[in-house]
Amino acid sequence: MSRVTVHELWKEYGDQVVLERVNLDIPSGEFCAMVGPSGCGKTTFLRLLLAMERPTRGRILVDGRPLPPEPGPDRGVVFQRYSAYPHLTVLGNVVLGLEFQRAPLLARLFGAARRRAEDEAMAVVDAVGLSHARDKYPAELSGGMQQRLSIAQALVRKPKVLMMDEPFGALDPGTKAQMYELVQGLWRDERMTVFMVTHDLKEGFTLGTRVLAFDKTRHDPDEPGAYGATVTFNLPLDEKAERAEIVARLPALAASDADE
Amino acid sequence: MGRRIINRHPGRGSALFWGALPFLVLVVLYVTFSALRLAENPNDKLLPAFASIADAIGRMALEPDKRSGDVLLWADTAASLSRLGLGLAGATLLGLTGGIAIGLVPYARAGLAPVVAVLSMIPPMAVLPILFIVFGLDELSKVVLIVIGVAPFLIRDLALKVAEIPSELVIKAQTLGASTWQIVTRVVLPQVVPKLADAVRLSLGPAWLFLISAEAIAAQDGLGYRIFLVRRYLAMDVILPYVAWITVLAFLMDWALRRFNRSVFPWLARGAS
Numbered sequence: 462m463s464r465v466t467v468h469e470l471w472k473e474y475g476d477q478v479v480l481e482r483v484n485l486d487i488p489s490g491e492f493c494a495m496v497g498p499s500g501c502g503k504t505t506f507l508r509l510l511l512a513m514e515r516p517t518r519g520r521i522l523v524d525g526r527p528l529p530p531e532p533g534p535d536r537g538v539v540f541q542r543y544s545a546y547p548h549l550t551v552l553g554n555v556v557l558g559l560e561f562q563r564a565p566l567l568a569r570l571f572g573a574a575r576r577r578a579e580d581e582a583m584a585v586v587d588a589v590g591l592s593h594a595r596d597k598y599p600a601e602l603s604g605g606m607q608q609r610l611s612i613a614q615a616l617v618r619k620p621k622v623l624m625m626d627e628p629f630g631a632l633d634p635g636t637k638a639q640m641y642e643l644v645q646g647l648w649r650d651e652r653m654t655v656f657m658v659t660h661d662l663k664e665g666f667t668l669g670t671r672v673l674a675f676d677k678t679r680h681d682p683d684e685p686g687a688y689g690a691t692v693t694f695n696l697p698l699d700e701k702a703e704r705a706e707i708v709a710r711l712p713a714l715a716a717s718d719a720d721e
Numbered sequence: 722m723g724r725r726i727i728n729r730h731p732g733r734g735s736a737l738f739w740g741a742l743p744f745l746v747l748v749v750l751y752v753t754f755s756a757l758r759l760a761e762n763p764n765d766k767l768l769p770a771f772a773s774i775a776d777a778i779g780r781m782a783l784e785p786d787k788r789s790g791d792v793l794l795w796a797d798t799a800a801s802l803s804r805l806g807l808g809l810a811g812a813t814l815l816g817l818t819g820g821i822a823i824g825l826v827p828y829a830r831a832g833l834a835p836v837v838a839v840l841s842m843i844p845p846m847a848v849l850p851i852l853f854i855v856f857g858l859d860e861l862s863k864v865v866l867i868v869i870g871v872a873p874f875l876i877r878d879l880a881l882k883v884a885e886i887p888s889e890l891v892i893k894a895q896t897l898g899a900s901t902w903q904i905v906t907r908v909v910l911p912q913v914v915p916k917l918a919d920a921v922r923l924s925l926g927p928a929w930l931f932l933i934s935a936e937a938i939a940a941q942d943g944l945g946y947r948i949f950l951v952r953r954y955l956a957m958d959v960i961l962p963y964v965a966w967i968t969v970l971a972f973l974m975d976w977a978l979r980r981f982n983r984s985v986f987p988w989l990a991r992g993a994s
Contacts, residue, residue: 513892534898543887548911548988557907558897568903598988618897 463523463535463621463654464489465510470519472505477686479505483519485692487671490707492648492655494669496662501675501690503658507624510656511538523622534562537620537653541627544611545599551610552595555582558617582617589613589643605636609643616647623648625657629664641668649703670704672696769958777958793947794966800942802970804860805932808867812928813921815872820879820917821909825891826901834880841873845931853939863935870931871924875917882916883909915982915989922978925971933967 470483480502487493495503508514510521511532521528523535532538545554559578560568570578586592589609599607608628615623628644629637645668648655659665665672674694681687698704723729731739755768769777782794789796819837822829849866856862886909894904936945944967951959983990 511892511896532892532895534896536896538893538896540889540893543889544893546890546908546912548986557894560907561894561897561899561903565900565903568899568907598991600988601991614893615896620896 464525465622465654465656466520466522466525468520468522470506470509470521471517472502472509472514472689473517478689480509480691481689482691485673485695487654488707489524489654490652492645492668492670492703493657493673494665494671495656495658495673495675496660496665497675497690497693499660501677503675504626506675507626507656507658510622511536511624534558534618535620536622536624537615537618539608539611539615539623539625539628541630542607545607545614547599550596550598551586551591551602551613552579552582554599554610555586555613555617558582558614562618582613585613585617588616588647603636605632605640608632608640612644612647616651619651621653623653623655625655627658627660630660637664644668666698670698670701670707672698766955766957769961773958774962777956778962781959781962794963797942797944797947797963798966798970800940800946801932801936801944804863804936804943805867805928807860807864808932809871809921809924809928811864811868812871812875812924813917815868816875816879816920817914817917819872819876821883821905821913823876823880824883824886825905825909830880837873837876841877843869845870846934849935849938858939863932863940866931866935867928871928874924874927875920878920879913879917882913882920886912911986915986918978918982922975925974929967929971 465485465487467483467485470480471478472480483506495506497503505514509516510528512528512530513532515530529535546557549557556570556575556578557568559581560570563574563578564570583592583595586595589612591606591609591613594602594606599610602610612628625644629640632640641664644655657665657668672694673692674696675690676693677688677690678693679688699708751768752771755770758765758768759770778794782792785791786793819833823833823837824830845866848869849862852862852865852869856865890908891904894908899907932943933945933948936943937949940946944963948960948963
């Protein structure tokens with residue numbers, strides 16, 4: 462359960478307004494594709510959701526609670542690149558999340574605990590189709606395999622919200638199609654809420670159950686930084702079967718909100 | 722028309738020949754001028770013949786000294802290497818902790834970066850008198866000179882290398898629930914220790930410089946001490962092999978650090994993309 466509510470969100474860097482008046486209510490389990498031209502705050506919005514940065518004004522709530530002030534294991538992330546640790550093998554990269562969780566001091570597991578963690582990690586590595594490459598280092602993997610690894614890494618801690626910043630931007634079309642299938646399958650199984658930034662409108666409509674378009678609504682030709690972007694279209698794709706399931710869960714959510 | 726010279730590569734044997742050539746030239750030049758000078762004055766000390774150098778090596782490396790009973794070359798080597806080792810170890814430790822703190826923790830950066838930047842501008846030799854006054858004339862002041870001379874460079878270099886770690890990797894670790902300590906031990910350390918080893922390789926030269934200077938000024942043993950002692954008798958037959966020996970030691974240390982990186986961090990070499 463991870464409903465994300467955004468209320469009157471503003472983000473400014475000095476004089477430059479990047480985001481303004483962003484209001485959203487995303488039900489749990491939604492796959493949000495965020496589209497829009499370059500430099501219109503999609504990635505900034507993702508960084509705010511990750512709590513890499515603080516909003517200038519406004520609030521972000523997850524399940525009715527304010528967002529923690531720094532990144533944590535409830536919100537996973539897949540970046541476009543630099544996502545895997547170059548000094549660890551594929552399996553080591555995925556086990557790392559479990560080691561962080563279970564070995565606070567050494568961040569290393571030994572013996573039976575290590576074997577158990579490796580089994581769990583292998584299940585995720587299998588799910589993204591990398592089991593044949595478990596002992597390879599990231600530099601030995603192709604771009605698509607590196608993104609699979611990055612996704613496996615993010616999934617091993619079972620985040621409630623998964624954020625992806627142009628995860629397939631650097632991949633060739635054939636690999637992209639495979640990755641779409643992979644991501645959709647994993648999203649259905651894990652029932653996460655997903656936010657994905659993409660340049661590619663088609664990709665957004667293929668994968669998402671809701672498309673959020675970011676753009677500027679006001680322009681000041683003398684001072685381009687005076688107005689920020691906002692969500693110009695908030696488009697739930699109701700014709701998709703997955704979306705129906707999300708909506709079906711909605712009343713329960715609304716009722717639990719009313720109790721609070 | 723031949724190829725441009727920038728596109729012509731020597732083969733294996735040819736590269737070996739070109740690499741050995743300058744050494745051969747140096748040896749030939751030395752032998753020629755040494756013979757010329759000795760023909761004029763058999764007692765000339767400036768360019769001793771290889772035979773007298775070999776004599777001196779035998780005296781220094783094989784026979785115990787009449788006064789102290791030590792075999793001087795090995796006693797000097799042990800004294801110098803222990804000073805150098807302690808100094809480099811201290812500087813490396815400071816470089817690692819200081820560099821990671823400044824590179825990773827904003828408050829440490831705010832508090833330490835300016836003072837390290839200023840301290841690194843102090844010429845270490847200028848504070849040597851202070852070190853002699855504060856730490857006395859024996860071992861400690863020499864070790865501290867090496868630490869003071871090398872640590873600021875290591876700290877600043879490592880802080881840069883830590884800051885160069887893509888922020889994505891640090892954020893990702895946080896989304897996997899890592900604490901600051903866990904990020905240091907599992908993400909930062911493995912990635913910067915190879916770079917620290919490279920930085921230490923680069924500071925071997927300065928470290929030797931500080932060691933020999935300190936030994937020249939105040940010591941009872943050590944490679945630098947010996948060179949400056951026998952200078953009084955123009956004993957080139959001792960100075961030359963000592964310099965060669967110091968060069969060999971420095972080269973071996975450099976080689977060992979390079980080997981360390983390659984054997985401890987196999988991922989550095991794999992799939993270079």
